[in-house]
Amino acid sequence: MKLVDTLxxxxxxxxVEPESVTYENHSLVIDKGRIIDLLPTDSARQQYQxxxxxxxxxxxxxxxxxxxxxxxxxxxxRGIADDLPLMDWLQNHIWPLExxxxxxxxxxxxxxxxxAEMILGGTTCFNDxxxxxxxxxQQAIQHGIRASIGLIVIDFPTVWADDSDAYxxxxxxxxxxxxxxxxxxxxxxxxxxxxxxxxxLQRIRTLADELEIPVNMHIHETLHEMEDALAKTGQRPLxxxxxxxxxxxSLLAVHMTQLTADEIxxxxxxxxxxxxxxxxxxxxxxxxxxxxxxxxxGINVALGTxxxxxxxxxxxxxxxxxxxxxxxxxxxxxxxxxxxTALRMATINGAKALGLEQETGSxxxxxxxxxxxxxxxxxxxxPVYDPVSQxxxxxxxxxxxxxxxxxxxxxxxxxxxxxxxxxLRIKLSEWQKRLTNNR
Amino acid sequence: MKLVDTLxxxxxxxxVEPESVTYENHSLVIDKGRIIDLLPTDSARQQYQxxxxxxxxxxxxxxxxxxxxxxxxxxxxRGIADDLPLMDWLQNHIWPLExxxxxxxxxxxxxxxxxAEMILGGTTCFNDxxxxxxxxxQQAIQHGIRASIGLIVIDFPTVWADDSDAYxxxxxxxxxxxxxxxxxxxxxxxxxxxxxxxxxLQRIRTLADELEIPVNMHIHETLHEMEDALAKTGQRPLxxxxxxxxxxxSLLAVHMTQLTADEIxxxxxxxxxxxxxxxxxxxxxxxxxxxxxxxxxGINVALGTxxxxxxxxxxxxxxxxxxxxxxxxxxxxxxxxxxxTALRMATINGAKALGLEQETGSxxxxxxxxxxxxxxxxxxxxPVYDPVSQxxxxxxxxxxxxxxxxxxxxxxxxxxxxxxxxxLRIKLSEWQKRLTNNR
Numbered sequence: 001m002k003l004v005d006t007l008x009x010x011x012x013x014x015x016v017e018p019e020s021v022t023y024e025n026h027s028l029v030i031d032k033g034r035i036i037d038l039l040p041t042d043s044a045r046q047q048y049q050x051x052x053x054x055x056x057x058x059x060x061x062x063x064x065x066x067x068x069x070x071x072x073x074x075x076x077x078r079g080i081a082d083d084l085p086l087m088d089w090l091q092n093h094i095w096p097l098e099x100x101x102x103x104x105x106x107x108x109x110x111x112x113x114x115x116a117e118m119i120l121g122g123t124t125c126f127n128d129x130x131x132x133x134x135x136x137x138q139q140a141i142q143h144g145i146r147a148s149i150g151l152i153v154i155d156f157p158t159v160w161a162d163d164s165d166a167y168x169x170x171x172x173x174x175x176x177x178x179x180x181x182x183x184x185x186x187x188x189x190x191x192x193x194x195x196x197x198x199x200x201l202q203r204i205r206t207l208a209d210e211l212e213i214p215v216n217m218h219i220h221e222t223l224h225e226m227e228d229a230l231a232k233t234g235q236r237p238l239x240x241x242x243x244x245x246x247x248x249x250s251l252l253a254v255h256m257t258q259l260t261a262d263e264i265x266x267x268x269x270x271x272x273x274x275x276x277x278x279x280x281x282x283x284x285x286x287x288x289x290x291x292x293x294x295x296x297x298g299i300n301v302a303l304g305t306x307x308x309x310x311x312x313x314x315x316x317x318x319x320x321x322x323x324x325x326x327x328x329x330x331x332x333x334x335x336x337x338x339x340x341t342a343l344r345m346a347t348i349n350g351a352k353a354l355g356l357e358q359e360t361g362s363x364x365x366x367x368x369x370x371x372x373x374x375x376x377x378x379x380x381x382x383p384v385y386d387p388v389s390q391x392x393x394x395x396x397x398x399x400x401x402x403x404x405x406x407x408x409x410x411x412x413x414x415x416x417x418x419x420x421x422x423x424l425r426i427k428l429s430e431w432q433k434r435l436t437n438n439r
Numbered sequence: 440m441k442l443v444d445t446l447x448x449x450x451x452x453x454x455v456e457p458e459s460v461t462y463e464n465h466s467l468v469i470d471k472g473r474i475i476d477l478l479p480t481d482s483a484r485q486q487y488q489x490x491x492x493x494x495x496x497x498x499x500x501x502x503x504x505x506x507x508x509x510x511x512x513x514x515x516x517r518g519i520a521d522d523l524p525l526m527d528w529l530q531n532h533i534w535p536l537e538x539x540x541x542x543x544x545x546x547x548x549x550x551x552x553x554x555a556e557m558i559l560g561g562t563t564c565f566n567d568x569x570x571x572x573x574x575x576x577q578q579a580i581q582h583g584i585r586a587s588i589g590l591i592v593i594d595f596p597t598v599w600a601d602d603s604d605a606y607x608x609x610x611x612x613x614x615x616x617x618x619x620x621x622x623x624x625x626x627x628x629x630x631x632x633x634x635x636x637x638x639x640l641q642r643i644r645t646l647a648d649e650l651e652i653p654v655n656m657h658i659h660e661t662l663h664e665m666e667d668a669l670a671k672t673g674q675r676p677l678x679x680x681x682x683x684x685x686x687x688x689s690l691l692a693v694h695m696t697q698l699t700a701d702e703i704x705x706x707x708x709x710x711x712x713x714x715x716x717x718x719x720x721x722x723x724x725x726x727x728x729x730x731x732x733x734x735x736x737g738i739n740v741a742l743g744t745x746x747x748x749x750x751x752x753x754x755x756x757x758x759x760x761x762x763x764x765x766x767x768x769x770x771x772x773x774x775x776x777x778x779x780t781a782l783r784m785a786t787i788n789g790a791k792a793l794g795l796e797q798e799t800g801s802x803x804x805x806x807x808x809x810x811x812x813x814x815x816x817x818x819x820x821x822p823v824y825d826p827v828s829q830x831x832x833x834x835x836x837x838x839x840x841x842x843x844x845x846x847x848x849x850x851x852x853x854x855x856x857x858x859x860x861x862x863l864r865i866k867l868s869e870w871q872k873r874l875t876n877n878r
Contacts, residue, residue, distance in 0.1 A: 080824045315835075326765075383517065
């Protein structure tokens with residue numbers, strides 16, 4: 001008998017790779033942060049002894065969700081300015097609030113709230129784009145969650161940096177500081193085609209190649225963005241980015257609601273990734289990403305919640321459901337994006353987009369133990385015929401009982417283990433008063 | 440001091456009528472099943488004493504949700520046949536399963552599961568369309584939930600009845616048996632234009648007028664339905680129903696994804712109601728109901744989950760969110776269907792559609808005490824700026840703590856009070872085996 005750190009016996013294990021397999025009455029063996037075995041429970045009981053053993057008799061184990069696009073700190077502004085179009089929302093509400101309140105403390109507390117909500121919802125890795133990314137990284141490290149930290153670049157000055165050169169310099173410094181953090185990676189995060197000019201984009205392309213990190217950007221989010229770009233540059237933004245050499249396997253194109261058939265084919269050839277944010281796109285009336293068409297063209301499509309101020313939750317289970325439902329209606333095909341495809345969008349596709357597919361995104365021997373358990377005994381998911389279907393089309397995030405990242409348990413029977421909720425709630429109360437009284 | 444049955448002190452009360460009001464630190468006073476007062480908590484503490492008193496310090500009270508279209512018993516088939524188009528799903532999976540298994544026992548146990556899930560999710564009234572409506576009514580009465588029982592009519596024989604005359608006769612008998620049940624009403628439920636011929640529809644129109652009950656029907660659900668009707672009758676279904684005299688204020692037209700501008704205007708003039716089922720429409724790729732346009736034309740639009748086999752949950756909070764998000768993208772207007780409008784669709788609009796607006800749908804003095812409480816202290820809805828926004832755009836149904844129907848508490852601190860869960864789970868386990876082994 002081999003002594004290991006954690007032994008989990010589960011009613012179902014959904015590894016995501018291979019794609020069509022669900023194991024019944026199987027066990028996951030975790031040691032030193034890695035998955036070292038996945039086998040029938042009868043055999044596991046004979047071969048392994050766990051320092052911690054869990055019997056999850058009515059649960060499914062699956063890879064943790066990968067939230068491939070968010071602005072974590074914006075959780076502090078959840079519900080503060082709803083039912084408004086994108087540019088009005090940004091220019092007249094969000095940007096003024098940020099100008100007034102955004103600071104290291106704002107990012108620290110907002111990121112804490114976001115990480116708490118994400119762990120509770122089964123997210124084990126998030127890809128962030130916001131100011132004070134050093135603080136976001138710090139909070140991710142503190143709470144033990146995996147994160148891709150966006151090195152944000154934008155033309156205009158904020159409290160974080162004065163101009164695009166300064167954003168890039170601070171980003172490079174942060175990248176360097178974080179290079180030994182096992183759960184943290186970085187990506188360049190030029191905000192959008194309409195907020196970042198050619199020169200910084202060219203620098204980013206070169207640096208991204210040198211550092212071998214991805215580039216993520218809001219691209220083709222709205223019709224207005226298309227019309228504006230055509231008027232100002234004579235080109236749609238993707239064309240401009242293509243000319244700048246940015247459309248390649250390192251690119252995470254977030255949103256992509258405005259796509260022609262030609263653009264889909266070209267993008268597929270480029271090897272770029274799409275990050276689909278259905279609830280944000282719906283809420284801001286941005287448009288409909290042709291998800292099924294993109295997948296059919298061979299594009300890797302991952303999922304993201306966007307920020308809590310335009311969703312308004314960071315619920316990847318719900319986002320996955322919305323993606324699966326919406327794709328069918330958009331494609332006019334009820335077989336489009338079936339349950340397992342949606343689950344892959346929320347897990348392994350995100351890992352691929354972030355360059356982390358060797359580390360996470362599936363329950364595969366050798367990978368990091370980034371695992372979640374969902375209790376399907378809840379009436380909402382009964383009777384169970386196909387656990388994947390119940391998870392994608394019926395489960396609520398409160399059914400997620402336990403979360404591990406790199407073999408460390410961040411959620412134990414619905415209790416967060418690395419977040420001081422008492423302290424957090426005091427901070428939230430203070431922010432609620434500030435943001436209410438002093439817009 | 441007046442002694443009353445129930446006194447609830449709440450952080451917020453959202454009555455829904457008047458539309459734009461949210462009361463802070465107010466109390467709801469319930470006696471003999473009715474709301475008898477709504478006033479500031481300071482005054483309530485001086486004027487009333489409750490046999491039961493609740494202090495819901497971080498909660499919002501609101502009217503219970505009205506699920507205006509479901510097939511409750513189909514919960515037993517949740518997830519059994521996903522990712523298929525409507526007619527394939529119906530003809531090759533659902534109807535064969537029903538032919539094999541549908542019975543009084545099937546309807547009793549499936550309805551119990553549905554009612555349990557609905558109460559847990561804050562639904563206090565549901566409008567049902569299924570076979571053995573006598574059993575559905577019996578289960579609703581047993582569990583104390585309000586229900587509109589559809590007297591189903593369909594051309595082809597099932598275990599419930601042999602032909603449309605038999606369906607109508609059984610329906611009339613049931614209507615008569617139920618007439619003294621305080622929480623039960625009935626409506627005629629001719630299934631769809633493609634499953635019910637003119638003669639029974641004419642009888643239904645006459646009988647619905649005589650009995651003064653509504654008529655609810657799946658109408659204009661898919662493009663295929665339109666094309667089929669045009670080929671067979673030379674008319675779109677709404678035109679045929681209009682010629683039959685059925686398009687009037689008694690009509691609940693369910694789905695309505697296929698609508699021209701003229702049809703919207705004509706329907707608005709008719710006074711008919713629409714029941715919008717966004718998640719079903721998306722999952723079955725049926726189309727997009729032009730919700731904002733219908734509301735703008737003055738049509739009363741209510742909400743429904745449809746059956747759990749095409750959703751796959753009976754979660755009205757989630758349905759409300761999907762409706763609010765989807766309407767914005769469909770209308771290309773991020774101000775369409777704002778939070779309060781979505782909440783009204785899930786409450787008072789459903790009451791109006793069912794002819795129950797004097798009884799329920801808002802927290803109004805004199806109405807039945809059909810009330811739910813949602814705890815906004817959950818991290819998912821923090822910080823709170825606008826409780827209505829947090830409920831519509833961020834809350835999960837697990838935050839619903841208590842549910843009252845006619846002043847009787849059906850859910851107490853997340854525990855069902857009228858459903859024997861142990862017995863139900865045994866039944867579900869038996870049905871799971873039967874439906875898995877013997878399709």
